[in-house]
Amino acid sequence: MADLWQNAMDHAVAAARRAGQVVREALLDDRKVMTKSSSVDLVTQTDQKVEQLIIQSVKEKFPTHRFIGEESVAAGEPCILTDDPTWIVDPIDGTTNFVHAFPFVAVSIGFSVNKQMEFGVVFSCLEDKMFTARRGSGAFCNGEPLQVSGQKDIQRSIIATEFGSNRDPEVVDKMFSSLRNVLCIPVHGMRGAGTAAINMCLVASGCVEAYYEIGMHVWDLAASSLIVSEAGGVLMDVEGKDARASADGGDARRGAKSVRCACVFRRSGRSDVPTDRRSQQQNHR
Numbered sequence: 001m002a003d004l005w006q007n008a009m010d011h012a013v014a015a016a017r018r019a020g021q022v023v024r025e026a027l028l029d030d031r032k033v034m035t036k037s038s039s040v041d042l043v044t045q046t047d048q049k050v051e052q053l054i055i056q057s058v059k060e061k062f063p064t065h066r067f068i069g070e071e072s073v074a075a076g077e078p079c080i081l082t083d084d085p086t087w088i089v090d091p092i093d094g095t096t097n098f099v100h101a102f103p104f105v106a107v108s109i110g111f112s113v114n115k116q117m118e119f120g121v122v123f124s125c126l127e128d129k130m131f132t133a134r135r136g137s138g139a140f141c142n143g144e145p146l147q148v149s150g151q152k153d154i155q156r157s158i159i160a161t162e163f164g165s166n167r168d169p170e171v172v173d174k175m176f177s178s179l180r181n182v183l184c185i186p187v188h189g190m191r192g193a194g195t196a197a198i199n200m201c202l203v204a205s206g207c208v209e210a211y212y213e214i215g216m217h218v219w220d221l222a223a224s225s226l227i228v229s230e231a232g233g234v235l236m237d238v239e240g241k242d243a244r245a246s247a248d249g250g251d252a253r254r255g256a257k258s259v260r261c262a263c264v265f266r267r268s269g270r271s272d273v274p275t276d277r278r279s280q281q282q283n284h285r
């Protein structure tokens with residue numbers, strides 16, 4: 001059967017590549033930095049320009065499709081996922097990295113129909129790595145198939161996480177407490193690329209066993225959630241339940257901007273979630 005959405009996916013790959021070129025060129029110029037929810041929640045004109053480029057090019061080709069874009073939502077557009085074909089766009093995932101020229105920056109484009117992710121495209125534009133996944137057809141990086149790690153022992157794992165942009169001391173204390181619990185399991189190491197989408201692609205690539213973060217947004221993980229699941233990984237909330245509903249817009253459906261979940265990926269369906277509670281259990285094995 002012909003793949004209904006292949007044209008849209010080809011368009012997303014081309015748009016992500018063009019967007020990546022704009023991001024790379026912008027790194028050569030001064031970057032004017034603005035803030036959003038706090039002094040460390042950064043945005044630049046390039047975020048806004050790239051999002052408009054992507055949305056305009058899609059509108060020309062697919063005029064009836066809908067959009068959820070990080071910067072459009074920041075400018076007041078609604079963040080509601082319906083059954084209609086919807087493009088979920090994070091024009092620059094890793095804006096702080098971009099501002100500092102820290103070399104992990106991604107363009108993330110997910111596509112949902114009937115509230116199910118159909119394809120995901122993450123372009124790690126400074127590494128020139130194009131991660132793609134089509135529902136039911138596997139995940140790829142520059143055309144090479146991806147497979148999550150087969151490691152089942154968390155003590156032999158690398159875990160990725162991020163600190164987000166909330167600097168409320170109580171929130172930071174909780175993050176540090178989780179970090180401490182995970183590190184002391186002990187795990188081989190902890191990492192963070194500074195972009196949720198690339199962290200998730202590292203999980204899909206099998207070089208990081210799991211990634212967790214509290215408070216990601218739907219645009220951070222829409223595309224990469226499918227890349228992880230098509231590479232054999234799973235996406236869980238803090239209770240160990242299937243969190244794909246959040247990743248593909250569960251909270252967006254309710255009009256919330258933030259997914260507010262922790263996501264952990266493993267190959268098996270077991271809930272070895274390294275939250276405070278579960279990491280204690282791991283210690284007693």
Ligand SMILES: O=P([O-])([O-])O[C@@H]1[C@H](O)[C@H](O)[C@@H](O)[C@H](O)[C@H]1O
Nearest residue numbers: 092093094095162164194195196
């Ligand atoms: O703002 P942005 O750079 O698109 O996205 C952020 C990055 O992915 C960061 O690594 C993660 O910790 C935040 O939760 C995201 O919001």
Ligand SMILES: [Mg+2]
Nearest residue numbers: 090093094220
């Ligand atoms: Mg993001």
Ligand SMILES: [Mg+2]
Nearest residue numbers: 070090092093
């Ligand atoms: Mg962004």
